[in-house]
Amino acid sequence: MAAIVWLIAGIVLAAAEMLTGDLVLLMLGVAALGTAGVAAATDIPVWGDALVFAAIAGVLFLGVRPVLRRKFGTPPPTLTNAEALPGKSALVLEPVGEHSGRVKLGGEVWTARPLDPSEVYEAGVTVYVMKIDGATAVVWKGP
Structure with a gap:
C-alpha cells in the first residue's frame, strides 16, 4: 500500500x-x-x-x-531585429547629415543621421551603427 x-x-x-x-x-x-x-x-x-x-x-x-x-538553464537572450544592429557596419549610399541620409545596413536601406550633428558622411564611406532611433540609424564614422 x-x-x-x-x-x-x-x-x-x-x-x-x-x-x-x-x-x-x-x-x-x-x-x-x-x-x-x-x-x-x-x-x-x-x-x-x-x-x-x-x-x-x-x-x-x-x-x-x-x-x-x-x-x-535559460540561455542569454539573442538580440534580434533593431536590437541586433548597434555595432554593425553600414555603407553610406547618400550623404548622411543632420537631417538626411541613407545607409545600406545588412542588405537593407535605412535612413540615417550622424551621432554628432555637425558631421557629414559622404557616399561610399563605411560607418558604424551606434543606435537605432525609431526607423533611423544613428551612425558614426569612428576614430
Missing part, C-alpha cells in the same frame, strides 16, 4: 513540475518514485521509507539538479 502512495505522489510531483520549471518538484517526484520502488521490493516501515526518500532527494538535489540547471 505504501508503494502505491509513493507512486502516486511521484507522478503528481513530476507533473506539477510543468507549472514551475525550477526542477524542485521533479527531483522530489523522482525521489518519490524511487521510494515507491524500494517500498515495493522490501517490507520496511514508513520511517524507513522516509529515510530512503530523504537520501534519494538529497542525492538528486546536490548532484543532479545543479548539472541539469547548467545544461538546460
Whole structure:
C-alpha cells in the first residue's frame, strides 16, 4: 500500500513540475518514485521509507539538479531585429547629415543621421551603427 502512495505522489510531483520549471518538484517526484520502488521490493516501515526518500532527494538535489540547471538553464537572450544592429557596419549610399541620409545596413536601406550633428558622411564611406532611433540609424564614422 505504501508503494502505491509513493507512486502516486511521484507522478503528481513530476507533473506539477510543468507549472514551475525550477526542477524542485521533479527531483522530489523522482525521489518519490524511487521510494515507491524500494517500498515495493522490501517490507520496511514508513520511517524507513522516509529515510530512503530523504537520501534519494538529497542525492538528486546536490548532484543532479545543479548539472541539469547548467545544461538546460535559460540561455542569454539573442538580440534580434533593431536590437541586433548597434555595432554593425553600414555603407553610406547618400550623404548622411543632420537631417538626411541613407545607409545600406545588412542588405537593407535605412535612413540615417550622424551621432554628432555637425558631421557629414559622404557616399561610399563605411560607418558604424551606434543606435537605432525609431526607423533611423544613428551612425558614426569612428576614430
